[in-house]
Amino acid sequence: MIPEKIDRLLLRTQKPARYCGGEPGSVIKEKDQVDLRIAFCFPDLYEVGMSHLGMKILYGLLNNEEGTWCERVFAPDVDFQQLMEENGVKLYGLESFDPLDQFDMVDFTLQYEMCYTTILNMLRLGGVPVRTADRGNGWEYPLVIGGGPCACNPEPIADFFDLFVLGEGEEVVLELNALYRSCRREGVDRREFLRRAAQLGGVYVPSFYQVSYEEDGRVKEVTPLEGAPAVVKKRIIRDMDKVYYPDSFVVPFVDIVHDRAMTEVLRGCIRGCRFCQAGYIYRPLREKNPDLISEQAHTLCRSTGYNEVSLTSLSTSDHSGLEQLMEGMLSWTDGERVNISLPSLRVDNFSPKLLEMVQKVRKSGLTFAPEAGSQRLRDAINKNVTEDEVMNTCRMAFEGGYTAVKLYFMMGLPTETMEDITAIITLAQKAVDLYYSLPTRQKGKAVNVTVSVACFVPKPFTPFQFEPQDSLESFKEKQRHLVHSVTSRKIRVNYHDAITSRLEAVLARGDRRLCQVVEEVWRQGGNLEGWETHFDAARWQQAMDKFGLDMDFYACRRRDYEEKMPWDHLDYGITKEFLARENQKAHESVAIPNCRERCAGCGANKLVGGVCF
Amino acid sequence: MKLVRIFFEKRDRARYISHLDITRCLSRAFARTDIPVWYTEGFNPRIYMTFALPLSLGYESGCESFDIKLTDDSFPVEEIPVRLNPVLPEGIRALRAGEPVCKAEAITQADYAIRIPDEQPEKLAEQFRAFLDQPQITVVKKTKKAERELDLKPLMQLRSLSCRDGWMEAELRLAAGIHLNVSPALVLEAFAACSGRTMDYVRVERLAILTESGADFT
Numbered sequence: 001m002i003p004e005k006i007d008r009l010l011l012r013t014q015k016p017a018r019y020c021g022g023e024p025g026s027v028i029k030e031k032d033q034v035d036l037r038i039a040f041c042f043p044d045l046y047e048v049g050m051s052h053l054g055m056k057i058l059y060g061l062l063n064n065e066e067g068t069w070c071e072r073v074f075a076p077d078v079d080f081q082q083l084m085e086e087n088g089v090k091l092y093g094l095e096s097f098d099p100l101d102q103f104d105m106v107d108f109t110l111q112y113e114m115c116y117t118t119i120l121n122m123l124r125l126g127g128v129p130v131r132t133a134d135r136g137n138g139w140e141y142p143l144v145i146g147g148g149p150c151a152c153n154p155e156p157i158a159d160f161f162d163l164f165v166l167g168e169g170e171e172v173v174l175e176l177n178a179l180y181r182s183c184r185r186e187g188v189d190r191r192e193f194l195r196r197a198a199q200l201g202g203v204y205v206p207s208f209y210q211v212s213y214e215e216d217g218r219v220k221e222v223t224p225l226e227g228a229p230a231v232v233k234k235r236i237i238r239d240m241d242k243v244y245y246p247d248s249f250v251v252p253f254v255d256i257v258h259d260r261a262m263t264e265v266l267r268g269c270i271r272g273c274r275f276c277q278a279g280y281i282y283r284p285l286r287e288k289n290p291d292l293i294s295e296q297a298h299t300l301c302r303s304t305g306y307n308e309v310s311l312t313s314l315s316t317s318d319h320s321g322l323e324q325l326m327e328g329m330l331s332w333t334d335g336e337r338v339n340i341s342l343p344s345l346r347v348d349n350f351s352p353k354l355l356e357m358v359q360k361v362r363k364s365g366l367t368f369a370p371e372a373g374s375q376r377l378r379d380a381i382n383k384n385v386t387e388d389e390v391m392n393t394c395r396m397a398f399e400g401g402y403t404a405v406k407l408y409f410m411m412g413l414p415t416e417t418m419e420d421i422t423a424i425i426t427l428a429q430k431a432v433d434l435y436y437s438l439p440t441r442q443k444g445k446a447v448n449v450t451v452s453v454a455c456f457v458p459k460p461f462t463p464f465q466f467e468p469q470d471s472l473e474s475f476k477e478k479q480r481h482l483v484h485s486v487t488s489r490k491i492r493v494n495y496h497d498a499i500t501s502r503l504e505a506v507l508a509r510g511d512r513r514l515c516q517v518v519e520e521v522w523r524q525g526g527n528l529e530g531w532e533t534h535f536d537a538a539r540w541q542q543a544m545d546k547f548g549l550d551m552d553f554y555a556c557r558r559r560d561y562e563e564k565m566p567w568d569h570l571d572y573g574i575t576k577e578f579l580a581r582e583n584q585k586a587h588e589s590v591a592i593p594n595c596r597e598r599c600a601g602c603g604a605n606k607l608v609g610g611v612c613f
Numbered sequence: 614m615k616l617v618r619i620f621f622e623k624r625d626r627a628r629y630i631s632h633l634d635i636t637r638c639l640s641r642a643f644a645r646t647d648i649p650v651w652y653t654e655g656f657n658p659r660i661y662m663t664f665a666l667p668l669s670l671g672y673e674s675g676c677e678s679f680d681i682k683l684t685d686d687s688f689p690v691e692e693i694p695v696r697l698n699p700v701l702p703e704g705i706r707a708l709r710a711g712e713p714v715c716k717a718e719a720i721t722q723a724d725y726a727i728r729i730p731d732e733q734p735e736k737l738a739e740q741f742r743a744f745l746d747q748p749q750i751t752v753v754k755k756t757k758k759a760e761r762e763l764d765l766k767p768l769m770q771l772r773s774l775s776c777r778d779g780w781m782e783a784e785l786r787l788a789a790g791i792h793l794n795v796s797p798a799l800v801l802e803a804f805a806a807c808s809g810r811t812m813d814y815v816r817v818e819r820l821a822i823l824t825e826s827g828a829d830f831t
Contacts, residue, residue, distance in 0.1 A: 002626050008814045011671045016629040022703045024641070251641060253634045253702075305641030305700075337658050 003097050006089055013080040017253040018046035021094035025250040025304065027063040027070070028095055034069040036177055038062055039093050039103040039126075039142070041073040043110075043118040044530055049074045050250070051258035053312060054109055054148065058169055060246030068177060071095040071103075072250070075118050075528060076125070084125065091125035100126025104180065106142045107173075108161075110150035113507035114500065114535070116157050116518045117526035123160070130160055130519065132207055137190045143180075151204075152234075152281050153460040153567035156507050156514035158206035162190075163197055165204075166570060167234030167281075168267070170243050172202045191226075198228040202235030204570060211512050211566070217553055219511055219564045233571040234281070236607045240267060240288040245296050248303040260308035260341065261300040263293050265325070269314040270595035272602075273371070274382045274586050275413065277459035278314055281572045283604035284612040285318070285595060290325035297329060301338050309333070310341040317342075317354065326357045366397045369408035372416075373423030379591040380415045382582070387427065394431045399440050404448040405431060411478045411495075412456040412470035414586055421478050424451060425485040425493075432490045452494040453482060455501035459508050460567045461574055463582035466559040469505040471552075472498050499537040505555035506540075511566035514554075517543045573604035614651060615683045617690050618713040618831075619697075622675045623668060627704025632667040638702065639679070645700040648693060651682035665717045665830060666789060666822055669796060672725075674819035678830070680713055714831040715824055722827075723789035724772065724820040725797045726782060729812065734776035740808045741783060745771055752803045765803060768795045789822065 002010070002020055010016035040059055042049025049055065055072070062070035071093030076084060084091070090099030100106055106128060108119050120130045128141050135141040146154055147165040154164045165172050176197060183193040198205045208228035212220045224230050237243045249261065268285035269278065297309045311325070319325060329340055370390050372378045378385060394405055409424050428449045435447035455475050458464045470478070475498035483493055507514065520543035528534040544551055559565070561580040568576070578601060585592065592600050596613060599605070605612050623630070630638060640660045643650045652658040664679045683690075694707035701707065731737040744750070750765040768788040775782050787795040797817045805812045822830040 010629055012813065015631075016670070017631065017634060020626045020629045022626045024638075024645075024700065024702050251638075253630045253638055255634075255637075301644075303645065305644035307644065337652060 005087065006092070006097060009080070009083045009087060009089065012083060014077060015046075015254050018074070019076065019080060019094070021097070023250050023252055025248045026072075026095055027059070029063075029069040031069075031096070034067050036068045036105075036181060037096075037098075037103045038068065038070040038105045038107060039073045039100050040070050041100075041106060041108045041119075041122055042075075043108055043115040043122060044075055044528065045077055046074040046252070047254065047256040048530075050252050050256045052109065052111070053262050053264065054169075056246055056249050056262070057244070057264075058107075058173060059250070060248070061170060061244045062173065062177075064244070065174060065177065067181075069095070073100065073106075073122065073126070075122055078528070078534075081121075081125065081527075090127045091122055101128050101141060103142045105145055105176075107145045107147065110146050110148040110154065110157075112530060113150060113156075113504045114530040116507065117522040118528055118530075119157065120160065120519060120522040121527045130522075132159060132162055135162070135190075139184070139190060143190075143193075145176075149278065149281060150508075152277070152570060152572060153508065153510070154204070154206065155211075155512045155566045156510035156518055158512050159515035159519075161206060162194060163203055163205045165235070166202045166232055167572070168237045169235070170237055172200060172235045175200050176203070195226050195228075198226070198232075201233055204232040206512075209569065213511075213513075217513075217549075219566050219568075221564070222569045224569075231569050231571045234573065234607075236573075237267070237286070238608055240264075240286045241292055247296070247299045249300060249306075251304050251306070258310070259306075260310055261297065261304055261306040262310050262312050263297040263300065264288065265293055265311045265313040265316050265319050267313070268604075270318055271315060271384065272382050272582070272592065272594065272600060274380075274463040274582055275371070275410065275456060275459075277462050280461045280574050280602070282314065283573060283602060284608055286608070287319055287321070290319070290321040290328055293325055294328035294332075298332055301333075301336065307337055308339040308341055310343060312343060323353060323357075326354065330357060366402050366404070367406040367408065368393060370427065371408065371410055372413060372420060373409060373425070373427050374420045376589050377413060377416055377420045377423075380586045380589040381413055382586070382591050384591055384594065387430070390427065391430060391434055394434055395438070398435050398438055398447070401442070403435075403442065403445050404450070406450045406452065407431070409451065409453045410456045411453050411482070412475055412498075412501075414458075414464055414467045415589065416478075418478070418481055421481050422485050424453065424482060425487060425491065428491045429487050432488050447490050448492065449490055450492045450494065453479075455496065455498045457501050457504045457508055460565065461572050461579070463579045463586055465509065465565065465579060466561060466563075466583050468558045469502065469555045470498075471556055472502060475501075497532075500532075500535060502551065502555050503537070503540055506544075506551050507554075509566070510554055513547065513549060516547050517549060520546060573602070573607040575603040578602045615686045615688075615690075616680055616713055617683055617693065617710050618665075618678050618680050619693060619710045620676065620678045620708045622673075622706050622708060623677055623704060624673045624675075624706075625704040627702060628671050628673050630702075630705075631670045632664070635668075635705075636662060636664075638705070642697060642700045642702075643681075646696045648696055649683050649685040649688050651684045663717070666720055666723065666794075668819060669798060669817075672797070672817045672819055675708075676819060676822050676829070678822075711831075718791060719824045720790035720822055720830050721788065721792070721825045722786055722823045724784060724786050724823065726784050726818045726820055727797055727801065728780050728782045728816040728818075730780050730814060732779065734779060734781040737781045737810075738774055738776050738783075740810075741781065741804060742771075742774065744804050744807045745769075747807075750803055752799050754799060763795075763799075765795060765800060768793070769800065784820070786823075 062068050092099050123130045129135050143162045146161045151164045194205045197203045208226045210223045214220045266287040268282045270285050371383045428451045431449050458467045521539050524539050661682050690710045693710040697707045754763045770786040772784040801812050
């Protein structure tokens, strides 16, 4: 039952079903039967957060543990937040309606930098002091824990979190639970708990690290305190066939971004695209058995009633048993009216047989990501895709009846010139020409090639972590050039304002001094900034100015290979030497083979006992 | 192929599930059972499902219904609530299933209970009665296409009015169905305008869906 105080507000909000819980698959436990309560927070709206697979996995895993009750918390939309504040309603867990400050742990998943202000907003709405230092040494307030991709450089939000979990969470969260229980039983204080937690592998307690800076603002030294390890190593699941996977999802009432069942096909990626952080921080590649994937997908579809299941991973077509997997899936999906969706396919291994199998279930637009227009630049970023391969894939798609193709690119990539920008349109034009050259095309149907161009953001733990981001002026000029290069009305160009990418670049490689900036932006009203309508660049500029910090220092500065990065005390298995080597190769426009063909010696093999394949 | 009408209730927090979302929610519930429900043909097959009289967001009801088709005529319809209820979300419960008797077009009226919290419910009831006693109650009814003026007076009938524990409760019979549908929201809007009160929190429950003769829609 919804408490009346909340119930009274819901009909005055847009889509109240986002705030009332009770969805099939949500887990309700008796409060007197549990001794550990966790609020799993996604710092964005319900529709976005509920689409996130990691949350579904950890929700299932934690609730699977006896005595633990994990609930979901999302950021309220602006209208509901206002009502909550006016009526003294604190941000609550959707299962119990209890406010955040009554939980033992408040876990945030950190998916993108622009959610940082939303985190502070959610903490404050939930009655939890935003700064770790203000939460005391007792147990009055919950532990605030962060995890997910942005935890690989959590320095810009280090002051707000008691601890971060690095890498994959399935094992370490349960270890943390056990430690928490024993510490509370023993009656130790918060600091002692954190001291012990820091000894668990993969747990980073930021308050135990003292950071000093050079006069020019670069990090000078990071000193561990309280016996915390000098380097914290990420956690990894070695065997994907043995790891927990939920047999049921919370099925939302409202339409969400990805409203379908999802199975995880593999973790990691063999490709080593030099711009892609996920391609490095999740290394090495670990596949799940095709039969197990199919079985888990089947179980999920039966328990949720979803009629669509997606095979998710960083690069699903890199699964060595994909055809076996698809055959296994199609043996039951057809009869049960379930569609298979295959995101993240690569253009170079999209076989006719695979296309045929995908077509059996769904016909919509096709999306490919060549990332760069010219071969030279594709080599520099190690996107091992040739123009022939892109064209071959387009041909297969067109011959298979598709008339719309989406091509994803980036601009502002290291070593990029204006010719590389022109080449984006040249490539798109070739796809248009190809369509009209095919005798098999459907008469009277026009082709549509959509070109989406994102602004490149250099990220930690990639070979481009040393690189400056393009200036705003440069991005603007390139965008103008791109639009002017368009040669056909069949080509549609999409791009975004570069300012968001600039801030992402500041935060992605930021240091601890940015914590005060994040807090200031939030205090000035920053919230839900992943949404263009809520984002205000001026607010960030003012906050940077207030604390005497310079965006260019973070975004547009080239780093030496020897420079101490703010995240150098975090270890994701990838050596800095490897990243520097790869950076050099990028400047020579030299691509390297994928992990399966030849080991590039990144260091991640040590995480799984020495051999990846 | 057999046409089946399923009656269900929508209570408590399930009232926050919109009509569109209810359709999806019920479809998924069927997919979680082995009830031999018929899917539409075509490229994106979906469960054939039609609702007699959609319920507005926020309203409770004990008399909702929708029709489905079964592919297996021998499937016992009384099994449907038994199999559906364990997979339905809290607040939604299938009450019974059977062969449809009336056509949806036969619906002409519906009964609603409107409950408004107030520190002095008796005073509110007085106001409500005065509101109903007006010779004409003109409202503007918005449809997708246009707005038009409508006199509510002949389209509604007060069946009871009571007060207790800080709540005023009015039971109203309103015109309903595909020809002319008067939503309680329209009445509340007119009452708000007339009394100068804001209606921040009101509980509405649909009590019955009726045909011309005043008999329950079955």
